[in-house]
Amino acid sequence: MIEVRGLTNQYLDIDLTRRTWKVFTVDREDCMSYLGGKGIALSLLYQRFDQVEQADPLGPENLLCFSMGAFLGTRATCSARFSGVTKSPLTGIMVSSSCGGPFGEALKTAGWDGMILSGAADHPVVLRIDEQGVRFQDGRDLWGLDTVEARKALHIQPREGELVIGPAGEHLVRYANIRSGNRFLGRGGMGAVMGSKRVKAIVARGKSHRILPADEKLFERTRQRALKYSSRNSFSRRYREFGTNANTDYANKAGFAAVRNFQDRRMDGLEQLSGRTMKEQYHTVHSGCRYCSILCGHKGSYPDGEMKHIPEYETVGMFGPNIGNLDGELIGRWNDLANRLGMDTISAGGTIAWAMEAAMRGLRPSELSFGNTETIEKVLNDIAYLRDEGEELSRGTRWLAGQYGGAHFACHVKGLELAAYDPRASWGQGLGYAVTNRGGCHLGSYLVGPETMFRFLNPYSTRSKAHWVVFFEDIFSAVNSLHTCLFSVFSVILEPPAARIAPRFLLRLLMQRLPRTAEAVMDWSIFSDYYRSITGYPVTMKSLRESGRRIQVLERYMNVRLGVGSKDDTLPGRFTSEGETRHKRSSVVPIDELVRDYYALRGYDEQGIPTRQLLEEVGIKP
Ligand code: SF4
Incomplete structure (x- = not known):
């Protein structure tokens, strides 16, 4: 086992077109200036910005960077997280996303602080990464599988962590995401960028490196302080007990609930979807990111007998009141489906809500209408597979309003749909x-x-x-x-x-x-x-x-x-x-x-x- 003090500063530069890879290092000055994670990833893409600036986000010229940061692998509180940065196919500008899935720790303990993907493979591939470097595997058998099926087919071992896309990423849905365990690089269509490069999955095999703090005493003192603070903080305690859905309790009273495409700010009966109700109904247990001291993630047993992840507040809002629905079980099912298909629930819910209002106002024909829950499952599948009206909905709210009008109620900024806070x-x-x-x-x-x-x-x-x-x-x-x-x-x-x-x-x-x-x-x-x-x-x-x-x-x-x-x-x-x-x-x-x-x-x-x-x-x- 190789011992590392904090950072390896070693990054992989992977060219998918040529199927080659090389190692480069990030110097100490850049680390101090940009820290790691999102900061280093942006600075690396800025160094190659002449290329990124001209790139079609879904073309081979676009770059997709994953960066791990210093905390990963150290057991610091809430330290499982890593970042992805690219040029977004949904917004056309830079997008970053943070994820707490197992890929981060596996890549970091394989000795890599991050990687940049460039080019595009000529057929679907799976990248296997360990301390020796990168292997390109044929991924054609996995193409077409949803994120859960793909993970099974990859036979992930305990030392490994994966990134995987679903059908939405393969079909270049502009808000497709990337899955790692039960966590996501959610926003801005990073899954479509990975799909455009024909990378179905990346599996890192870690634990060849041991990440140790440079100053173990200071580290432990800081960790104890962080644990103490998060255990007594009321915000953390609420999230620990009810998940981010604790926010639902405030939504009606404060008036930030997103209701029927933000036409309204409160909805009678919203308490049916609160974190407290879900805790009682689904007997929730924690299911958070590794080393987390807050534990906002929960799962619970649904009446259909399945153990499902309890949706985040934003998903509850966008698949709930924002489309005129108060059925928590349906939201749990659609959340699960969107996760399997590999798409961002905020953008999917926001786009569907816009289509409902556009149909109501006679701007665009649609099978969707507020409160009609019958059509949602089909539409989510249609978006992922670009079928029927799903093909248009896969492009997001801004594009739709550009085609049909209704910009006034197209609830996005710079092309990214708003979350469920009015x-x-x-x-x-x-x-x-x-x-x-x-x-x-x-x-x-x-x-x-x-x-x-x-x-x-x-x-x-x-x-x-x-x-x-x-x-x-x-x-x-x-x-x-x-x-x-x-x-x-x-x-x-x-x-x-x-x-x-x-x-x-x-x-x-x-x-x-x-x-x-x-x-x-x-x-x-x-x-x-x-x-x-x-x-x-x-x-x-x-x-x-x-x-x-x-x-x-x-x-x-x-x-x-x-x-x-x-x-x-x-x-x-x-x-x-x-x-x-x-x-x-x-x-x-x-x-x-x-x-x-x-x-x-x-x-x-x-x-x-x-x-x-x-x-x-x-x-x-x-
Ligand atoms: S479980 Fe929630 S609080 Fe903990 S690291 Fe993950 S996202 Fe953050």
């Missing part, structure tokens, strides 16, 4: 959707938490929102690069003694009115201490945040080169002009003001372009 209930979340680099993603800054769940910020005010979006974007980008789980952020920053002893009203006041002072009470040294203890690199809390900012700006700059600008940093008309819903509070998001504030804080010009001075400051060469 921004009219959470203006900071609205700003997050509008400016998050990968498009309408809820996890760019997630202000819906501080605004509606912890109630630190007034959800219907513009005050300080740009500040907190910038802050959480920087921290989340760093966390997605370390790489650990975003869900640990709230326990890390809100549980240290200073934040705990500060009276709640004071914290509220500071966050709302003096955000810089509020930041000083927060403490994310668990993340920097972990990184320093694992790698031995002199990373501090301040430099960690600076790395997050650099990663954020780099991603923005790459997107600007791909055509993104101020015209794209906005919300669909529904959220900026339709104030009346069945929620008691009328609200539209004042998005222009919010975005203006955000640009000023970020150092972007009024077109939303990072200024030369900003690029120099963070060390990005244009």
